Amino acid sequence: xAGIDQIEFKLVFDSWYNPIRNFLYYKTGDIQSAEDIxxxxxxxxWEKRDEIKKDSVKSLLYTIANNLFLNKIERQKVAxxxxxxxxxxxxxxxxxxxxxxxxxxxxxxxxxxxxxxxxRTVFLMxxxxxxxxxxxxxxxxxxxxxxxxxxxxxxxxxxMRMNVNL
Amino acid sequence: MxxxxxxxxxxxxxxxEDYQKILKHVANYKVPFTTTKxxxxxxxxxxxxxxxxxxxxxKNSKHRIIYWxxxxxxxxxxxxxxxxFINYMQxxxxxxxxxxxxxxxxxxxxxVFLNAESKMSFNKKNFLHRRTLNLEGEAFxxxxxxxxxxxxxxxxxxxxxxTSFNVYARSEGFKVACVTGKVQVISGSQQVVLxxxxxxxxxxxxxxxxxxxxxxxxxxxxxxxxxxxxxxxxLIFHEIERQFNVTFVLPDINGKFFTGNFNNKNLVxxxxxxxxxxxxxxxxxxxxxxxxxxxx
Numbered sequence: 389x390a391g392i393d394q395i396e397f398k399l400v401f402d403s404w405y406n407p408i409r410n411f412l413y414y415k416t417g418d419i420q421s422a423e424d425i426x427x428x429x430x431x432x433x434w435e436k437r438d439e440i441k442k443d444s445v446k447s448l449l450y451t452i453a454n455n456l457f458l459n460k461i462e463r464q465k466v467a468x469x470x471x472x473x474x475x476x477x478x479x480x481x482x483x484x485x486x487x488x489x490x491x492x493x494x495x496x497x498x499x500x501x502x503x504x505x506x507x508r509t510v511f512l513m514x515x516x517x518x519x520x521x522x523x524x525x526x527x528x529x530x531x532x533x534x535x536x537x538x539x540x541x542x543x544x545x546x547x548m549r550m551n552v553n554l
Numbered sequence: 555m556x557x558x559x560x561x562x563x564x565x566x567x568x569x570x571e572d573y574q575k576i577l578k579h580v581a582n583y584k585v586p587f588t589t590t591k592x593x594x595x596x597x598x599x600x601x602x603x604x605x606x607x608x609x610x611x612x613k614n615s616k617h618r619i620i621y622w623x624x625x626x627x628x629x630x631x632x633x634x635x636x637x638x639f640i641n642y643m644q645x646x647x648x649x650x651x652x653x654x655x656x657x658x659x660x661x662x663x664x665x666v667f668l669n670a671e672s673k674m675s676f677n678k679k680n681f682l683h684r685r686t687l688n689l690e691g692e693a694f695x696x697x698x699x700x701x702x703x704x705x706x707x708x709x710x711x712x713x714x715x716x717t718s719f720n721v722y723a724r725s726e727g728f729k730v731a732c733v734t735g736k737v738q739v740i741s742g743s744q745q746v747v748l749x750x751x752x753x754x755x756x757x758x759x760x761x762x763x764x765x766x767x768x769x770x771x772x773x774x775x776x777x778x779x780x781x782x783x784x785x786x787x788x789l790i791f792h793e794i795e796r797q798f799n800v801t802f803v804l805p806d807i808n809g810k811f812f813t814g815n816f817n818n819k820n821l822v823x824x825x826x827x828x829x830x831x832x833x834x835x836x837x838x839x840x841x842x843x844x845x846x847x848x849x850x
Contacts, residue, residue: 550572
């Protein structure tokens with residue numbers, strides 16, 4: 389049966405708003421754009437709710453998000469402002485360690501910003517949202533093999549960048 | 555190389571410390587946000603209600619005022635959105651599946667007997683005040699005395715002036731039969747008032763008033779008895795589909811009419827009652843499919 393009703397729409401929104409917003413943040417590095425586009429993604433889903441098949445909502449969400457991202461964003465320098473769930477230095481009393489962590493963090497966020505957008509998106513979906521490779525492959529309509537490749541290249545790039553002094 | 559790194563990420567395998575440090579650090583990141591999920595949903599509902607999408611460019615300072623004005627507008631719309639959503643949550647929906655009947659008591663004490671494959675909805679909050687409900691399918695109403703009671707269907711609105719009556723509002727046709735009291739039926743600019751024993755049907759787009767010969771039996775479907783007089787055979791088979799939750803594969807039976815009655819207790823009996831006089835045979839297949847053939 390095609391179509392989702394309003395209750396189902398709310399359920400879809402509740403389970404997928406954060407992952408879609410995050411996905412757009414990984415791509416844009418701009419939370420305002422990510423939130424704006426995320427809203428438009430769900431608006432599109434709402435408009436098409438009578439035609440949508442329930443089990444295809446997930447990959448449809450990511451497809452729409454990607455298309456809107458491609459159409460809307462003027463390519464600009466990506467800059468991340470990831471926050472930490474807990475401050476790594478808080479458990480120790482060593483101020484040197486704190487400073488070191490801060491530098492590491494700054495460097496890593498810059499490296500992430502310079503990472504190719506597709507690899508970065510897959511990498512962060514796995515690391516931050518905790519999606520498995522299989523789930524990422526399903527969401528983005530790519531093979532698990534492709535996910536593995538992107539993960540590998542992302543990590544290799546980040547390691548390379550963390551080891552050089554810029 | 556691929557397998558190696560993905561083993562590292564999966565957490566099994568020997569890995570250099572620098573990889574591990576990056577992976578752990580990134581896993582501790584949280585995405586910043588300016589709007590909570592709940593607010594985002596309310597904003598979305600407001601946008602849906604406004605019926606148009608406002609495109610905003612926050613980066614261009616020339617548009618700051620527009621952005622500010624849009625924010626104010628969005629806040630106002632947000633209230634409408636929440637209001638609409640609350641209203642939506644206030645709606646009671648009753649849906650009866652094939653092969654089932656149900657009796658439903660409305661908040662004002664009026665009774666509704668819903669036939670198989672029928673839907674009814676009304677607003678719980680203002681029902682006592684407005685006494686209005688939507689119906690798709692067939693139902694018998696016994697309305698408590700009081701202010702006007704309105705039933706909205708796809709074809710016509712029915713205003714009840716205190717009474718009992720049957721409504722048939724399906725894709726195959728529309729018919730209201732008045733048993734006691736008075737019923738007013740409004741379809742577009744046409745209207746008729748029914749007194750006991752009268753019925754209203756919509757033929758193409760014309761609303762007609764008839765004498766209902768079978769007024770005593772019009773609501774007997776409630777006890778599982780179905781009476782038909784000179785009724786299109788297609789419609790009879792649809793009713794059997796609804797009552798027994800089966801599907802027919804039919805030959806061309808357009809232009810054939812049936813008079814008689816069956817009950818919803820015994821499928822084979824109902825099939826015999828309809829098929830034998832009409833010169834048809836039936837064959838019960840798998841998945842509740844029934845094939846109807848003309849008798850050679």
